Amino acid sequence: MSASQTSDVPTDVPIDVPTLLVKIFGKDRPGITAGLFDTLAAYSVDVVDIEQVVTRGRIVLCALVTHPPAGLEGDLRATVHSWADSMRLQTEIISGHGDNRPRGHGRSLVTVLGHPLTAESTAAIAARITGAGGNIDRIFRLAKYPVTAVEFAVSGTEPEELRTALVTEAAALGVDIAVVAAGLHRRAQRLVVMDVDSTLIQDEVIELFAAHAGCEAEVAEVTAAAMRGELDFEQSLHARVKLLKGLDGSVVDKVRSEVRLTPGARTLIRTLKRLGFQVGVVSGGFTQVTDDLRERLGLDFAQANTLEIVDGKLTGRVIGEIVDRAGKARLLRRFAAEAGVPISQTVAIGDGANDLDMLNAAGLGVAFNAKPVVRQAAHTAVNFPFLDTVLYLLGVTREEVEAADMHVD
Secondary structure: OOHHHHOOOOOOOOOOOEEEEEEEEEEOOOOHHHHHHHHHHOOOOOEEEEEEEEEOOEEEEEEEEEOOOOOOHHHHHHHHHHHHHHOOOEEEEEEEEOOOOOOOOOEEEEEEEEOOOOHHHHHHHHHHHHHOOOEEEEEEEEEOOOOEEEEEEEEOOOHHHHHHHHHHHHHHHOEEEEEEEOOHHHHOOOEEEEOOEOOOEOOOHHHHHHHHHOOHHHHHHHHHHHHOOOOOHHHHHHHHHHOOOOOEOOHHHHHHHHOOEOOOHHHHHHHHHHOOOEEEEEEEEEHHHHHHHHHHHOOOEEEEEEEEEEOOEEEEEEEOOOOOHHHHHHHHHHHHHHHOOOHHHEEEEEOOHHHHHHHHHOOEEEEEOOOHHHHHHOOEEEOOOOHHHHHHHOOOOHHHHHHHHHOOO
């Protein structure tokens, strides 16, 4: 369309133009929406806005339409009421002027996960949105299982201000909250990169190796300290791997078979791939496991440390580029460049202190069942044991998740 054409197209309804708000509510059944607009069509009105919601079998349908020609409003009202009565519905028709009020500057989407989502926490969230200068324009349920997930469309305040007001108090409210800027980019093709140990999988891979070497307790103690940020990761990695010296290389296959995916991991990856996302992993663990996960799960990217094996035995050393805290952020940027995705369109998921640089570099950093230091520093947190709940933070509905599950190849 040319510029001259677009200049002739009205963008809204002037505030002084008379309009009617037609509200229909009652038991839902097929044909209500078509029936209402068939009735209105006889009066040559234009549709300005429509909103419809069905909750527990009850429909609320609102239609904002232009005023009918002079002298026909009374007839329109009588006809709509008569039609509604025939459908056993209630109706209300309100005269006014113009369209909905303009939305304020700043558009955000606030996703709330609760198990359960209580009235008390919902009231607190709404009050904090108002206190931050925001207005709730719309609320939409994304999921009811395994958590209740709802999305608030908010205008009137900038996303960063809203995030500061809400996310820091999420734990006290007993919910998880994510705040992202609204816009077309929400569903643009993205890149999701996640940690592996205690995120994609339930295990710490080095501890699985250590169990076969008989040094599980020593390795677990060092791992826990590193994840809390008390030890330099690279030093702790070398110290732990050194304890594996002499272990037979055949243990790699045994460890691969022992790895347990986090509940919801397959669903998360399958759904993201169906929606056009690219998915990768970065790990302070080992390529001997992540390469297998990449193949099994159809991942686009995978990078980890590599255990050195010589003459069929682990040497107690790692070779190649070390994947540490800074390395994970560096790999996120590398994957984004290779995928052609702006860093602002990336999502990172992790649980440990060595994930923090990656979480903060991503457009959305998600702390998944994370240590306190990580929850406090990340953009948002998920404290439920199902990895696929992260999908709701991206605006994906439960219905879309189930549709992806139904189309498993």
